[in-house]
Amino acid sequence: MVSGEPDQVMFSTTGKGKTMRQTRREFLKTVAVAGSSAALLECTGLLRKASAEDLAESMAEVKGYTYCDGCNHVPMCGMVYFRRGEVITRLETRQDHNYPNSTICSKGYAQLQEQYHPDRLRYPLKRTNPKGRPAKWKRISWDEAIRTTAKHLNGVKAKYGADKVCFFTGDPKEMRPVLQRLAYSFGSPNFGSESSTCFRSVSLGSLLLSGLPRPGAGPGKETRNCFVWGVNQSYSMATAMKSLLRAKEAGVRYFVVDPRKTPMVRTLDGFHLPLRPGTDGALALGIMNVVINEDLYDKEFVGKWVHGFEELKVYVQEFPPEKTARITGVPADRIREAARAFADGPTTVMLSASPVVHHTNGNQNLRAVLTLFAITGNFDRPGGMVVPPPAVLPSTTDGHPVFCRRTDLLPKLQPLRADRDYFPVWAELVSEIQMNRLPEYVDRGRIKAMLLFGGNAKMWPQPHLYQKALLGMDFSAAVDYFYRPWTHDYVDLLLPAATCFERLAPAAVFGRSVYQRQPVKPLGEAREDWQIITDIGTALGLKKEFFNGSLEAVINEDLKPTGLTVEQLRKAEGSMATVPASGAPKPRKYELGMLRPDKLPGFDTPTGKIEVYSTILEKHGVDPLPTYKEPSESLLSNPEMAKKYPLVFMTGARIPFYTHTKWRDVPWVSEFQPEPVVNLNPQDAKARGIREGDTVILENSRGHITVKAHLTEMVGAGMVDIYHGWVKQDVNTMLARDFDPISGFPPYKSALCDVKKASV
Ligand code: SF4
Numbered sequence: 001m002v003s004g005e006p007d008q009v010m011f012s013t014t015g016k017g018k019t020m021r022q023t024r025r026e027f028l029k030t031v032a033v034a035g036s037s038a039a040l041l042e043c044t045g046l047l048r049k050a051s052a053e054d055l056a057e058s059m060a061e062v063k064g065y066t067y068c069d070g071c072n073h074v075p076m077c078g079m080v081y082f083r084r085g086e087v088i089t090r091l092e093t094r095q096d097h098n099y100p101n102s103t104i105c106s107k108g109y110a111q112l113q114e115q116y117h118p119d120r121l122r123y124p125l126k127r128t129n130p131k132g133r134p135a136k137w138k139r140i141s142w143d144e145a146i147r148t149t150a151k152h153l154n155g156v157k158a159k160y161g162a163d164k165v166c167f168f169t170g171d172p173k174e175m176r177p178v179l180q181r182l183a184y185s186f187g188s189p190n191f192g193s194e195s196s197t198c199f200r201s202v203s204l205g206s207l208l209l210s211g212l213p214r215p216g217a218g219p220g221k222e223t224r225n226c227f228v229w230g231v232n233q234s235y236s237m238a239t240a241m242k243s244l245l246r247a248k249e250a251g252v253r254y255f256v257v258d259p260r261k262t263p264m265v266r267t268l269d270g271f272h273l274p275l276r277p278g279t280d281g282a283l284a285l286g287i288m289n290v291v292i293n294e295d296l297y298d299k300e301f302v303g304k305w306v307h308g309f310e311e312l313k314v315y316v317q318e319f320p321p322e323k324t325a326r327i328t329g330v331p332a333d334r335i336r337e338a339a340r341a342f343a344d345g346p347t348t349v350m351l352s353a354s355p356v357v358h359h360t361n362g363n364q365n366l367r368a369v370l371t372l373f374a375i376t377g378n379f380d381r382p383g384g385m386v387v388p389p390p391a392v393l394p395s396t397t398d399g400h401p402v403f404c405r406r407t408d409l410l411p412k413l414q415p416l417r418a419d420r421d422y423f424p425v426w427a428e429l430v431s432e433i434q435m436n437r438l439p440e441y442v443d444r445g446r447i448k449a450m451l452l453f454g455g456n457a458k459m460w461p462q463p464h465l466y467q468k469a470l471l472g473m474d475f476s477a478a479v480d481y482f483y484r485p486w487t488h489d490y491v492d493l494l495l496p497a498a499t500c501f502e503r504l505a506p507a508a509v510f511g512r513s514v515y516q517r518q519p520v521k522p523l524g525e526a527r528e529d530w531q532i533i534t535d536i537g538t539a540l541g542l543k544k545e546f547f548n549g550s551l552e553a554v555i556n557e558d559l560k561p562t563g564l565t566v567e568q569l570r571k572a573e574g575s576m577a578t579v580p581a582s583g584a585p586k587p588r589k590y591e592l593g594m595l596r597p598d599k600l601p602g603f604d605t606p607t608g609k610i611e612v613y614s615t616i617l618e619k620h621g622v623d624p625l626p627t628y629k630e631p632s633e634s635l636l637s638n639p640e641m642a643k644k645y646p647l648v649f650m651t652g653a654r655i656p657f658y659t660h661t662k663w664r665d666v667p668w669v670s671e672f673q674p675e676p677v678v679n680l681n682p683q684d685a686k687a688r689g690i691r692e693g694d695t696v697i698l699e700n701s702r703g704h705i706t707v708k709a710h711l712t713e714m715v716g717a718g719m720v721d722i723y724h725g726w727v728k729q730d731v732n733t734m735l736a737r738d739f740d741p742i743s744g745f746p747p748y749k750s751a752l753c754d755v756k757k758a759s760v
Helices: 024-032 038-044 106-115 142-160 176-186 200-210 238-249 263-267 280-293 299-305 309-316 321-328 332-344 362-375 410-416 424-429 435-443 463-471 529-539 551-562 566-571 615-619 639-644 682-687
Strands: 061-067 078-084 087-093 125-127 137-139 165-169 191-193 225-229 253-257 271-273 347-351 449-453 475-480 493-496 508-510 513-515 576-578 647-651 677-680 695-700 703-711 719-722 751-757
Touching: 087 106, 125 142, 142 165, 142 449, 142 475, 142 493, 142 529, 165 176, 165 435, 176 191, 176 529, 176 551, 200 362, 200 424, 225 238, 225 332, 253 263, 253 332, 271 332, 280 309, 280 321, 280 332, 280 362, 309 362, 321 332, 347 362, 424 615, 435 463, 449 529, 529 551, 551 566, 566 576, 639 751, 677 682, 677 695, 682 703
Parallel strands: 165 191, 165 449, 225 253, 225 347, 253 271, 449 475, 475 493, 647 719, 677 703
Antiparallel strands: 061 078, 078 087, 125 137, 125 493, 508 513, 513 576, 647 751, 677 719, 695 703, 695 751
């Protein structure tokens, strides 16, 4: 609860699993800050019957553009908004937006309810009671907030060193480039993000194998087969389904590798390989066994461009189809059929961020999958895993290395990384630090202060340790849209962020097209992240790097490689410009010297080849081949535990209504699933006397939560699946902090558990 003026007293429901409650008067008060309108009331669905006298004077409807940040990807689907005054009244899909086939989804439309949610933070807040208790906040000015932050960060720098300050971004990803610039300019290499549990393990596996930061993916014109490996885009990126369906109509055959029978199997008529969670590596090795023994690999490519093939050839003999079937649960004839698809390529793969890598053996699993596509000659082959031509700017996820100061400042700071001796492979190849050992970094005095943009202390297994870590810091400040007690009760300052309708930065870049937002005035004193970071940088004394606080100058610096400026984009039709391509896309870039900084043919790895035998892993004393080990907690590795907890526990897969912890208080989407449910196969349910909708206890050796049962064939027998991000029924309390030694990723998808009916 909040002290101070009445405007601040609006935190009572946020994030506690309740639906939004708000009186009409309160709602009108909320929007009155920017001027209310009838259309807004109707489109948000909060007050459908607002009477005429409640409505502001009718104003002309004006069109503007933004792009959605709802998925926690990069700036994504283009939106046309319509506003009256400064109030947005409705949204439409921006048809000329270049994000492929983008169409606003349910969450995108619901952004408007989040935008005008009564609990939105509107002023900088400073706590008036000790950390670790329900916060009491006092409104302060932005000037005080920025000065206080700068004073504490410079204090930690003077006392312990700049590296003791950690700069963290969670959701959205949009502030990553400018926050890196701040961290490295300040003198700390300790910039981290939620990618420590997301896409970066795929990226790391790809770097180890081929030197490419991300594997090319998705079907193209020449593709014959597409492996959809652990991806359920119908839920996680529904807007991309159109292109997959078009490819299906054009004759692409889909192989869906997934423990669950997701809608991808049915919608794409996919050949399903239903594996036991965490056995992706074994499956890939089993398929390679057939590919190699039946001479289906690309001998010319392997002979010229693959390092370690002979060692791999020997190793895969340990994975004949029948044995692989016993490990993975995928029938041997299906393994053979999948392998034989490689005789009829090109074959590509779509990999998602998590199902393959959220295990203690995750990175080797991922390397095995990528190795399969490498030895079959599908790397950068038309219709295969095509390496996209360089975009005019790197994605917001990575930021431009020069703008971020990764090229000139970070190399010198590397020895000061907090993660250096915990995850040495990651520390060598990934510029951002691995955040998952934050409690240990704090315990060992490596982190003393932290800035969190969209941070969530509950995103990790055993979240209480991360809350304790925040509590143990000399200073921390969080920037967010809402007060989220499970994180913000442990910080000193809470600053209000502007939304994707209220921000100018950053540009959205797809290929050669550059888009700029046309922001409306933020609610209250909400401020955009890039501006907050620019202000903090300037207050820290980094005036040159942050152009004396000029946001526009900072964005112009980021835009430099495009040759565009904010002003030019502002004047351009639809605030969009296209930068001409420097040439036609080329396949087999490795032959043309396009994948290495020295421009020599080959791959950007120590041997210049695809390293199925990784010389970097060998240097670090890790198995250089993509070897398979059981997850450390599994039916096979832990048979004693499996007697008590015979079901495999999966969490973290997307559902259509939520993105991680977001949207629980937004009626348009939360009404679809107002409470957590555990998905259970009817066979397992019957064996336990559980029926649809029963209250059940999901338990394992680390804890339990009480939820409702949902019976579904989507989940195979012997496993359960539950969505994460519920504050009370927090699945992360049931997970081990047992990290993959290569990537540092936690095992979100291979714990053991059981489900029983709750007594009523
Ligand atoms: S798919 Fe939906 S939530 Fe994601 S960016 Fe597009 S509109 Fe937003």
